[in-house]
Amino acid sequence: xxxxxxxxxxxxxxxxxxxxxxxxxxxxxxxxxxxxxxxxxxxxxxxxxxxxxxxxxxxxxxxxxxxxxxxxxxxxxxxxxxxxxxxxxxxxxxxxxxxxxxxxxxxxxxxxxxxxxxxxxxxxxxxxxxxxxxxxxxxxxxxxxxxxxxxxxxxxxxxxxx
Amino acid sequence: xxxxxxxxxxxxxxxxxxxxxxxxxxxxxxxxxxxxxxxxxxxxxxxxxxxxxxxxxxxxxxxxxxxxxxxxxxxxxxxxxxxxxxxxxxxxxxxxxxxxxxxxxxxxxxxxxxxxxxxxxxxxxxxxxxxxxxxxxxxxxxxxxxxxxxxxxxxxxxxxxx
DNA sequence: CTTCGATAGTTGTACCTACAACCATCAGGC
DNA sequence: GCCTGATGGTTGTAGGTACAACTATCGAAG
Numbered sequence: 001x002x003x004x005x006x007x008x009x010x011x012x013x014x015x016x017x018x019x020x021x022x023x024x025x026x027x028x029x030x031x032x033x034x035x036x037x038x039x040x041x042x043x044x045x046x047x048x049x050x051x052x053x054x055x056x057x058x059x060x061x062x063x064x065x066x067x068x069x070x071x072x073x074x075x076x077x078x079x080x081x082x083x084x085x086x087x088x089x090x091x092x093x094x095x096x097x098x099x100x101x102x103x104x105x106x107x108x109x110x111x112x113x114x115x116x117x118x119x120x121x122x123x124x125x126x127x128x129x130x131x132x133x134x135x136x137x138x139x140x141x142x143x144x145x146x147x148x149x150x151x152x153x154x155x156x157x158x159x160x161x162x
Numbered sequence: 163x164x165x166x167x168x169x170x171x172x173x174x175x176x177x178x179x180x181x182x183x184x185x186x187x188x189x190x191x192x193x194x195x196x197x198x199x200x201x202x203x204x205x206x207x208x209x210x211x212x213x214x215x216x217x218x219x220x221x222x223x224x225x226x227x228x229x230x231x232x233x234x235x236x237x238x239x240x241x242x243x244x245x246x247x248x249x250x251x252x253x254x255x256x257x258x259x260x261x262x263x264x265x266x267x268x269x270x271x272x273x274x275x276x277x278x279x280x281x282x283x284x285x286x287x288x289x290x291x292x293x294x295x296x297x298x299x300x301x302x303x304x305x306x307x308x309x310x311x312x313x314x315x316x317x318x319x320x321x322x323x324x
Numbered sequence: 325c326t327t328c329g330a331t332a333g334t335t336g337t338a339c340c341t342a343c344a345a346c347c348a349t350c351a352g353g354c
Numbered sequence: 355g356c357c358t359g360a361t362g363g364t365t366g367t368a369g370g371t372a373c374a375a376c377t378a379t380c381g382a383a384g
Contacts, residue, residue: 006279010288013296016303019316021187022229027310037339059215060362067184073342074364089227096362098347106322117164125179128305134175136298140179143290154181193378207359222332236334241370258332258379 009125013107024124031120036113043113046102047084050110055102058091062100075095085109165305186286198275202306203228205275206235207238207249208264217264224262226315247271 006014024080029040036043044066049055057065063073077100082088091097102110126134145154168176173187191202196207206228211217219227225235239262243249253259264272288296307316 004278006284007290009293009300009335010284013300013303014283014287015317016300016307019311020303021183021304024306025183026229031260031304058362067188068340070363071365075340091362094350094362098172098363118167121176122172123270124170124309125300125306125368126168127174128309131171133298133302133305134171136295137302138171138175138178139181140291140295140299140302141175143273144182144186144287145178147290148185149181149284153182155177161311203370220332231372233335233373234334237370240334253332256380260333311344 028117028120032113032117035116036109038109038113041068041076042080043110043117045073046080046106046110046116049086049100050107055107056099059098060099065158067154073081080106169182188281189286190279194275195280197278198271200271200275202241203230203238205272205279207235207243208268208272209276211248211264212269213261217269218261221260221262227318229311229316 016083032038032040032043049057063070081088084089084103087101087103089099089101091099194200194202204293210221210227212241223234242251247265249263251261251263253261255263
């Protein structure tokens with residue numbers, strides 16, 4: 001059992017985790033695109049705005065919370081603005097900064113989209129697990145995030161109901 | 163506690179899982195691109211070929227095992243062939259089919275790349291978990307896959323050491 | 325042997341993301 | 355007030371993926 005390799009148990013766990021990593025994002029994306037015309041990233045951005053004070057966030061804060069580069073977020077926000085779901089306003093505090101504000105239409109979009117998304121998460125994930133496993137998953141996720149996201153950027157902002 | 167929404171425990175578990183889903187693939191990709199010039203998908207395809215009989219697989223078999231569309235795989239294989247890591251040969255059995263064969267250079271690439279990739283998986287995942295959690299993760303992954311991949315396409319082929 | 329639906333793969337178009345170059349603004353030192 | 359490095363954001367280019375249209379082959383029915 002060389003330390004360089006994985007044990008049999010680790011291999012089995014890893015194969016399954018790798019498969020979940022490959023399949024679950026696609027499944028979530030498919031439901032959102034089909035039912036709401038939003039990518040999972042679009043939804044995540046809108047949902048995070050919907051939970052923020054005044055439903056507004058700095059570009060850089062939103063980028064940190066969604067693990068996106070500013071370049072990527074800039075493109076996404078431009079498209080969402082074109083659809084009337086968000087607005088961009090220059091920050092009054094900092095001439096360099098841009099605040100992204102959720103519009104009424106954007107709020108309605110989030111409210112209308114969330115139930116279907118939550119139902120999908122429930123169906124694909126939590127219906128398959130018993131309460132003890134949910135707790136195990138919570139702890140495992142926490143410990144993995146300590147490595148992947150030491151600064152807790154992803155969980156710093158209040159994340160929405162899903 | 164409306165059934166339509168998630169319980170507090172489920173929410174916490176989901177936020178962490180969603181963050182892992184967002185961060186882990188990027189972290190794995192970054193290491194492989196940096197150290198080997200391969201995307202995670204490239205590596206997965208090469209590694210799967212390296213474990214196959216005669217180090218060869220049908221396009222459609224490789225696509226099923228990697229959860230890729232044939233269109234995507236066709237592009238990837240064309241690029242890998244251009245780098246001399248695989249060859250494409252028309253199947254002798256079926257005039258429609260194409261067999262993808264790992265070249266000697268491709269084999270060397272997998273052998274040279276695997277240790278660093280395994281080390282990354284170990285560092286990001288298994289070093290953070292104790293043996294009981296590895297077992298929990300294995301079971302949870304299995305139950306999630308039953309929903310995400312009812313036909314077990316992803317685990318049908320022998321997956322490589324990682 | 326001919327026909328017809330199904331299967332295997334490739335390619336064209338559109339969209340999305342990464343990387344780097346770029347511009348504007350801020351903050352601190354002098 | 356002026357420099358200078360750092361920060362916040364946008365855009366051009368290149369590369370990868372999805373979807374749909376297309377070609378070619380297979381297999382079975384008649």
